[in-house]
Amino acid sequence: MERVYYIDHVSRDDINALSLKLNSMQEVSHIKINKDSISFNCARPDNIQNYLNESKMDYVLQEMVNRKKREYVSNQTKVEKIFMFTNLESEEEAQEIKNILSKYSVYENVQLDFHNKLLTLTTSAKALPRLSRIVENVNPSIQVEQWRKPFKSQDLFNEKYIQKYVRIALLCVGVALGLVTFGDTSFLTYVGWMLALLVCNEKVLIEAKRDLQLKNYLSENNIFIFACLMGWIYGAFIETIVVSIMYQAGKQLIMQVTQWSMSKIDDLVAHQNLGRRLRRKKEEMIPLVDFDIGDVVVVNEGETVPLGGKIVKGSAKLDIYAIDGSDVCVKSKIGNEVYSGTVVTEGYLHVKTTALYEDSAMSKVVDIATNAPMSSSRTEKLIFKISDVYSKALIIVGLFCCIVLPLMNLTDNLKYMYLGIIMLTVSGSFAYVQGASFTLLAGVAKAFSKKIAIKENSGLDDLNTCVTIIYDRFDGIETTEEEMDLFEKIKGLHKSLIIFNDGPVDLENDEYTIYNNYTVEQKLEVMDKALVAGPVAYIGDCDKDIALLQKASVAISRGGVHNDKVQRNSDIMLTDSNFDTIIDLLKIARKQKSINIGNTFIGIVVSLIVVLLAVISFVPWWVACLVYILESVLILLNSQNIIRM
Numbered sequence: 001m002e003r004v005y006y007i008d009h010v011s012r013d014d015i016n017a018l019s020l021k022l023n024s025m026q027e028v029s030h031i032k033i034n035k036d037s038i039s040f041n042c043a044r045p046d047n048i049q050n051y052l053n054e055s056k057m058d059y060v061l062q063e064m065v066n067r068k069k070r071e072y073v074s075n076q077t078k079v080e081k082i083f084m085f086t087n088l089e090s091e092e093e094a095q096e097i098k099n100i101l102s103k104y105s106v107y108e109n110v111q112l113d114f115h116n117k118l119l120t121l122t123t124s125a126k127a128l129p130r131l132s133r134i135v136e137n138v139n140p141s142i143q144v145e146q147w148r149k150p151f152k153s154q155d156l157f158n159e160k161y162i163q164k165y166v167r168i169a170l171l172c173v174g175v176a177l178g179l180v181t182f183g184d185t186s187f188l189t190y191v192g193w194m195l196a197l198l199v200c201n202e203k204v205l206i207e208a209k210r211d212l213q214l215k216n217y218l219s220e221n222n223i224f225i226f227a228c229l230m231g232w233i234y235g236a237f238i239e240t241i242v243v244s245i246m247y248q249a250g251k252q253l254i255m256q257v258t259q260w261s262m263s264k265i266d267d268l269v270a271h272q273n274l275g276r277r278l279r280r281k282k283e284e285m286i287p288l289v290d291f292d293i294g295d296v297v298v299v300n301e302g303e304t305v306p307l308g309g310k311i312v313k314g315s316a317k318l319d320i321y322a323i324d325g326s327d328v329c330v331k332s333k334i335g336n337e338v339y340s341g342t343v344v345t346e347g348y349l350h351v352k353t354t355a356l357y358e359d360s361a362m363s364k365v366v367d368i369a370t371n372a373p374m375s376s377s378r379t380e381k382l383i384f385k386i387s388d389v390y391s392k393a394l395i396i397v398g399l400f401c402c403i404v405l406p407l408m409n410l411t412d413n414l415k416y417m418y419l420g421i422i423m424l425t426v427s428g429s430f431a432y433v434q435g436a437s438f439t440l441l442a443g444v445a446k447a448f449s450k451k452i453a454i455k456e457n458s459g460l461d462d463l464n465t466c467v468t469i470i471y472d473r474f475d476g477i478e479t480t481e482e483e484m485d486l487f488e489k490i491k492g493l494h495k496s497l498i499i500f501n502d503g504p505v506d507l508e509n510d511e512y513t514i515y516n517n518y519t520v521e522q523k524l525e526v527m528d529k530a531l532v533a534g535p536v537a538y539i540g541d542c543d544k545d546i547a548l549l550q551k552a553s554v555a556i557s558r559g560g561v562h563n564d565k566v567q568r569n570s571d572i573m574l575t576d577s578n579f580d581t582i583i584d585l586l587k588i589a590r591k592q593k594s595i596n597i598g599n600t601f602i603g604i605v606v607s608l609i610v611v612l613l614a615v616i617s618f619v620p621w622w623v624a625c626l627v628y629i630l631e632s633v634l635i636l637l638n639s640q641n642i643i644r645m
Helices: 012-024 045-054 091-102 128-138 153-157 159-180 187-200 202-213 220-234 237-273 361-374 378-408 415-425 430-449 457-465 481-492 520-533 543-551 564-568 580-615 621-644
Strands: 003-007 028-033 038-042 061-065 068-071 079-086 108-113 118-123 143-146 274-279 282-287 296-299 309-313 316-319 329-331 343-347 349-353 452-454 468-472 496-501 513-516 536-540 554-558 572-574
Touching (some): 003 045, 012 028, 045 061, 091 108, 091 118, 091 128, 128 143, 159 187, 187 202, 187 237, 202 220, 220 237, 220 378, 237 621, 378 430, 378 457, 378 580, 415 580, 415 621, 430 452, 430 457, 430 621, 452 580, 457 580, 468 481, 468 543, 481 496, 496 520, 520 536, 536 543, 543 554, 543 564, 572 580
Parallel strands (some): 468 536, 536 554, 554 572
Antiparallel strands (some): 003 038, 003 061, 028 038, 079 118, 079 143, 108 118, 274 282, 274 296, 309 349, 316 329, 316 343
16 A cells, blocks of 8 residues: 655755656655655555665655654664764753653664763664754754774774775776786686676666666666676677766766756745744744744735734735635735735735644645646656657667677677667667656746646646637626737737626627627537637636536636635636736746657657767767767756746
8 A cells, every 4th residue: 555755854966866766666656856855655665765775875764644754664673773972961961862762663772871972772764864853952062973883903894894895806806807818808808897897887786686676677777787798798898897987977967967957946936935934023034834823924015925814914905816816906904814825916914823834825836836747748648658669669679789680690790789789878768758757847836936836737738739718707807908918919829719708898809709798508618619629728717617617628727726626626726816827827838848849859869860870880889878968968958948938
């Protein structure tokens, strides 16, 4: 049975490595990446815990139990661990630390020797991160670290140092043996270069082993290891070592680019999770989750009320569009209730909170936006399918050149092995898959920064396929110049436009298809006719439009973040009354699709050019590897163009 797990307080260097690893594990699903944390669903968490331990990542795997995060404890054998304190001067503080630790079920047999400043406990989990936080809360000056026995000369020969020295020795022996016998290739030559190859690709071999355990036989790690093996058999010893080093350096470069891309995305949404709290007449920016009931939040002009509550100071004009889709601003009064999601258009407010962040409309909007990448769009699925077919085709042809042709006639066909090695090296689908994922994530983040909540990624993608847009105007509102400008811009995007007008005056314009004062049943009949021509996007508001939202190919609601019916039946939610938001939405959808198509084209064309040049012997193996790495970086960078719109 799948459960929800978390890894918090992840460093920038590790968050992308973790995300890529989790994406490659079949037992993991619904991955969500935040600025310094990752959440996911998993049925076999022991595999995750083993990966953290083997990778020497000092992170705590947590499980969501009854809406609370609890440290995950596997069925592994618990071991005794010893920690050492510095600046622990008080027995009272020592006793407090011991009492707190004893309350955690993950820690057993907690003993604290105040005289020697040593803490002993039994656990199967990594204890240091949580222990450090507990000690800091007791006294920030106290330092804690894993106890190590005093260094002695014989410690040079313990396991930690032996492994390191053995690797260096094997690498030196392998390279030396290979170079000494290089002029007269023999059995020792192959042995020497194989030792060097194994040492250079140790990390890749570990990853390949995990992929095999997960039955992912055609993973990028497995294919690359096989390509290196073929290079060794072919006799391209030095080039095999060079390519191995380039490949791993390239992976690190890709990780850095990935981290940079994630930081750009984080910058778009980070401000939504902060609020200005008033305490002792001073304002401080803190995460919204840290607000308690009764705290006073300060909301200035142009800002959104993050938490609902009662107005205790200030005067302002309030835009409640996000709440019920109303286009009319209301004036605030001290003592009045104000909902989260309300925008202060003029003035300022001090609001005494009456609800926590988890119950607020802003929390719902953020949750909608952060959950959107879980659902794959049609474009993403198509890209995955194309990349999968293309990669497997290159792998099959590469294996044929490496194995079948040489077996038919080794003397004449050995040259084809080199071509097969290049095909296997550039067959990886990482660039396409990662590029598509980042483009989708960037699209959702960009929309969120424009106060557009994408409930389903498929909704943003399907918006491109809609041939007709139905715009249902606000009830009782006269047409404005801004609204007519919106109609013109929609028309300029080559979309058919149908307008439902329920205003006090009939709307007449020969350029548009307009229906005045239609009932819901009549509107549904119009939508049915429009659906015959192709998918329809419907832009409506609140309760009376539920039936229309349900029937539309893409349902776009104006406001309604507090309305469960609207939330359930909307693919996209607009939380800003500015008409340009609708145009921004259409442009983001179009840009997202064009980037995905462009990335796929770049990836396929570049790898095909490399293969064709390899056929006519113009491209050496190391150049092909370099081009593949640069191609992956280019695709990742191109995926972020949507952020600069």
